[in-house]
Amino acid sequence: MALDHAILVSLLEKPGSGYELARRFDRSIGYFWTATHQQIYRVLARMEGDGLLAVREVPQQGRPDKKEYSVAGPGRSALAGWLHEPIEPESLRHDLAVKIRGVAFDDPAALVQEVERHHRAHSDRLARYLAGELRDFTGPDAPAPLDAGQELQHVVLRGGIAYERMTIAWLDDVLATLHRLGGTAPTATA
Amino acid sequence: MALDHAILVSLLEKPGSGYELARRFDRSIGYFWTATHQQIYRVLARMEGDGLLAVREVPQQGRPDKKEYSVAGPGRSALAGWLHEPIEPESLRHDLAVKIRGVAFDDPAALVQEVERHHRAHSDRLARYLAGELRDFTGPDAPAPLDAGQELQHVVLRGGIAYERMTIAWLDDVLATLHRLGGTAPTATA
DNA sequence: GAATACATGTAAGGGGTTACATGATTCT
DNA sequence: AGAATCATGTAACCCCTTACATGTATTC
Structure with missing residues (x-):
């Protein structure tokens, strides 16, 4: 379930659309977590439904409109809660x-x-x-x-x-x- | 799908039961692939159904009987085929x-x-x-x-x-x- | 008497991958 | 004319994790 938390961290660093998140997951975030756009859109919709994220429709010129997501209060709490829970050291799959x-x-x-x-x-x-x-x-x-x-x-x-x-x-x-x-x-x- | 191939490799190294495989996945194989016994039993059943593995019922004294699996001809071919296919370098999840x-x-x-x-x-x-x-x-x-x-x-x-x-x-x-x-x-x- | 080792499974649910689908704009 | 970028999604399938379930034999 750490994809949820990776998205929260990324959106706290900077709000953005699903498309932008997918690009970040190809770059900076990519060196510790990978995700495809399909996954990201699904999780964003779920987290917004759960009230963890806020959405803002941003109309654009010469480009499709986008939905800019940012972290809502409950999202911040959810991240804080997770940060204080211990996690298991990873096991390899090579x-x-x-x-x-x-x-x-x-x-x-x-x-x-x-x-x-x-x-x-x-x-x-x-x-x-x-x-x-x-x-x-x-x-x-x-x-x-x-x-x-x-x-x-x-x-x-x-x-x-x-x-x-x-x-x-x-x-x-x-x-x-x-x-x-x-x-x-x-x-x-x- | 590399669990299948990890099991094939392990059974080629030495035939054994699901329980024994689970223990190997906690030890030697564990440093590059992990799997629980539930996963292993399911995959063993599937692979046996597909004719990749052969089973032999081994009665035991003072212990439950076990099913000893070994690699059948088609299993060997499946592994050889996979070895010659390129795979993607892993992406991290940390x-x-x-x-x-x-x-x-x-x-x-x-x-x-x-x-x-x-x-x-x-x-x-x-x-x-x-x-x-x-x-x-x-x-x-x-x-x-x-x-x-x-x-x-x-x-x-x-x-x-x-x-x-x-x-x-x-x-x-x-x-x-x-x-x-x-x-x-x-x-x-x- | 309790814990550990041996031995094999079922069921439910969640997460991830792959394929399919659409549509405008800009760059070569 | 074709490819790449921006932008968002659906659907099917597979894999993995977690919890539940059972039973014997040995060791502490």
Whole structure:
């Protein structure tokens, strides 16, 4: 149910339409939570029905009108309540690791290209995160003393950066392992 | 749908009952995929119905009888097919990061205990992973030259270890940031 | 006597993914 | 003329989580 809370946080940072939220979930929020527009519209409608959000119809010129959502009082309370509840440390779901173990029953070399593709994807993400960090937090155009909200955004971004760096290093390890096994035929064909 | 494939891999490594699979998903497989017994029993029934798995009723003494599942021919083919299809790099879902950004609209100090709890949970996991590595791969009782399957299991475990180390370091960073903000009242109460 | 391990399930509900659907405007 | 951006939705399906349900054997 953390999508609800992610939307509350994002709308507290800045009110916006479903479409705008979907874009934020592709960028800044994307490094710790993903959501598609279909999901977002459904949740926005539900939360508005529950009185957690307020809507304002904003007519626009040369563009479709939009509904601008903002957090209502009960929405703020709901977020505060959740912040004070403990949550469980996440458990992983890593498809690629399943594949790596599965390839013991197939040809290890067949995975090399796949792992390289993932390596590129994570390198791209890291580059985007680093560019964002420079733009918003550490570069010359960033605000001089960061306020609390910005400090918190920065530490979350640092988490994303650490995750991508760790993943890239691990994928290098995986590639080296696959190459070492390259000459050998699959052993565990039990 | 990778639960299906995770089960196929696990049953190829060693046939077993639903109960045994659930235990593996709490241990070795747990560091890249989690599943509860309810999920596992349902998926096992479905896969057996689809002819991907074979069952054998095993009567036992002093214990309930069990159904031992193993991978049938079509199951092997299904896994091989999946291994050769590309998959998307995972996108994150990190509740704690949502909380960290949300605490800008609340009291940052309120999160310290929560973050410390997560820190302990990840430290515990790391300790378990390291013990497992020593037992199965790097210790004196580990098989001298590892076969391909063991090499692949080891590289996946190294991924789990790297993930936990990275996470612990990041949580230290988060704690330091929260303490730095400790004196300040929430700024972004917009 | 209570807790833990072994063993297998059903049922309800919620969340997420994928596909489908529409329509105006701006850019190449 | 076609693609991309802005903007909002519906519908079907699948996966996952949580709660409920049952029963034996062993260990503390």
